[in-house]
Amino acid sequence: MPLKVYNSLTREKETFTPINAPYVGMYVCGPTVSGESHLGHARPFITFDVIYRYLLYLGYKVRYVRNITDAGHFEEEGREAEDKISKKAVLEKLEPMELVQKYTNLYHWAMRRFNNLNPSIEPTATGHIIEQIEMIKKIIADGYAYEANGSVYFDVEKYNTDFSKKGQPYGILSGRILEDQLDTTRELDNQDEKRNKSDFALWKHAPAEHIMRWQSPWGEGFPGWHIECSAMSTKYLGEEFDIHGGGMDLVFPHHECEIAQSTVCNHKTPARYWLHNNMITINGKKMGKSYNNVIRLTELFSGSHPALTQAYHPMTIRFFILQSHYRGTLDFSNEALQAAEKAMKRLWEAYNWLQQSGICGADTAGDVALDEKVKKLVDEFDEFMNDDFNTAKVLANMFELVSVINSIKDKHISAESLSTTTVALLQTQLKAYVEDIFGLQSERSADDGKLEGVLQLLIDIRKEAKTRKDFVTSDKIRNELAALGVQLKDEKGGGMSYTFS
Template sequence: MQNQLKIYNTLTGEKEVFQSILENQVGMYVCGPTVYSDVHLGNCRTFISFDMIYRYLLHLGYKVRYVRNITDAGHLENDADEGEDKISKKARLESLEPMEIVQKYTTGFHEIMAKFNALPPSIEPTATGHIIEQIEIVQEIINKGLAYESNGSVYFDVETYNQENDYGTLSKRKIEDLISGTRDLDGQSEKRSPLDFALWKKASPSHIMRWPSPWSLGFPGWHLECTAMSHKYLGAQFDIHGGGMDLKFPHHECEIAQAKSFTGTNPVNYWMHTNMLTLNGKKMSKSTGNNLLPDELFSGDTTLLEKGFHPMVARFFMMQAHYRSELDFSFEALTASEKGFHKLMQGVKDLELLSTKEASTEDVDGLISSFYAAMNDDFNTPVLIAQLFEAVTIINKVKDGKSSLSKDDLNNLKSTMNALVFDVLGLNYIDVSDDSKLSSAMEIILELRKNARENKNWEISDLIRDKLNEAGIAVKDGKDGTSWSVNS
């Protein structure tokens, strides 16, 4: 199965047969979160997608070193070379140390990933833990004539680099177009060209996070940290580099230029990017209120949802779209996905109870081949899930005595479905029958609460709500009635 895996490579724009640099070993680097606020669902989708990819590579028998960094310094506002560091700004506004902010939101990120059942990476380095490595890279790039110091800051010289290389190779942009699309320097800028980007920034007197360097007390550029950490843990060349499509330019483009200048070789064989999330057909945005945090999705504590959804339902929903396609969150879509998730869980449960006959009337080998054909086609989880539902149809036919499976076919189907549903898609089993019983009980409880509210017995109404909340069940009153959800 290994040699059949094809991956869409953003660098070439084609699906390519995957071949690891080291036989049966894979180096994978994914740009992690900037820990200055709660992780948003767009981030979650990226990390859940690469968790699935990590899981599938492990399933195929590869030894994978999965590195996912934590950005805790150097990421300036608006992804620019000017402005305030996002973590420093948050620390200043909350009167905290920057590392208190980092710890708070790193812990929150890990908690959310655990709820989504994402495996931890092999290594999770931080930018602040690799300042020395970043300074060494900056000095080497200066030595090669591809960066320059200006007033204590160091900038990468894009136009000089482009004389022998191709800046824009990943995003398919031409340097001439980039130059024509930038404003002329006003004479006040430290940079020789608007395209040049910071490798090291001199810290202003008010800047909290700063380190000594040969050029100034300052901090590394945002793009530099990933180059330093990927090189340290995966080497000058490695297999897969991933992130959201919003990082393609300029972040990943700058990574390629930095790494190639430092090592003399292209750093990555396969560049992979996940697509964006929308909410109710519109871009997610805090400013417009069209925004949904993971805990709001789980609890339903938002005006955008009528009820909450279990993290496994949300993960299943994300797996129903290809990682490279846009995905729209809506209450209706999540509700439909919830039904599908329960159907799949019931099928997995029924599979364990099936009896066998001497011969099969179903093509189990062909069905299993279709599972792997989907996953080997650039990790096509929506097609895999469609084939898993075909398997559920067969399970129901055998259960009803309308079809049969031999012992070997049944065992093969069991082991393969369990591996793909739980180990690869990363879903946790939820007992559908228990959920059904809970739903029936909640209907009775909410009917009693409704009667109390109609009789203006607010004390009983509030008591029922509060006791349910203590038991981990959130009750939400809305214009369309009362809904409930299990807190994760």
């Protein structure tokens, strides 16, 4: 069964066929680094990281481009009021590139903690001003943009009239019809400069107090919101590439405008497959700046937010996101995250035990039905992922396998119930999926050997005490370690293991 993806452009699941297999070009809209990333931002980055990893697993050579928006209309978060009071303070406080660097660093730090792979190219908008200006010039030359007071606007109506004839009307992605839009847009600045309300900015004239500005044929200004993605995707992935991804809230207007710009310049719809993840909600509402309900990633990792009852590890968040399908909304709550935390721990411990257990199964399976069941559960991993990346179903199968693994560990089931090939398949595929595709890793930071050694010593002492039936000593060791956050667990057959809480 080949990979199928839901294409927002056609509104159906389609078989994924790269333009130049085995090469795949994927562009994903990255962060605007004018402020800190929050939980809502984490979803697209984790979603597309898993998609990237899965494409690699399938053997594709992927060029993954994820931009950083570091140009545009910037104000430091929460400082708006102050800015108005004292422009001097702004000048002292905000060197634009300093601000951008600060939030870019913070963003990269969060991505690493999530164990997201680095994209192949991470271009910045400020690094591609020239490309953007060139693109705008081309659009003007073709007659689809006009200048007004040092700003340049895209002529949506002309585009729609001309390109509708070619089957590429404005609104092709979002399903909007231009005529329906005319009276529905809200009031914005400088609307009077535009010929039509639906026109959007390619280049904006910078007022005197604007902190980021560049020289252009139309005077000093800064690029419009949409043009950077068109310029950079064309530069690094070509006029036509395979996948364009981002959050659903970008479908209109951002991606719609991107399509219009690129189509004028390159005479092609830029991407074949448009993939969009849904939002993370909190109490049923989208998490976003405009709702004042954001939980920043730093707050999430440290637990320092009034809505949080505890800190959450990045892997808990990652697991939480993988438990739902990327096109559905995902509702945040402490209860839900705590559930994810426990589930992740159970999965990881079983997985970890399997890899270290040294079990190898029998030449012929002792329990044919179970052997078949395990094989089926593992084989379905690929099948589920090929059905538009259904990570939730893969996880469901994994938990059925966790029961089998733990039963073998507790010796309720003999390791010889499974055949050697099935055990090997289970080990390889679980590793491929848990670590390589889902990108999960132990919540515990890598410890040095000393701690291991100390714990082993305490475990030995406790074992001796238990043999002497000296439960005072054995309980003391267990209780005091528990107070320090190390949990000892007696196992069948006198073994002892520990986990960190």
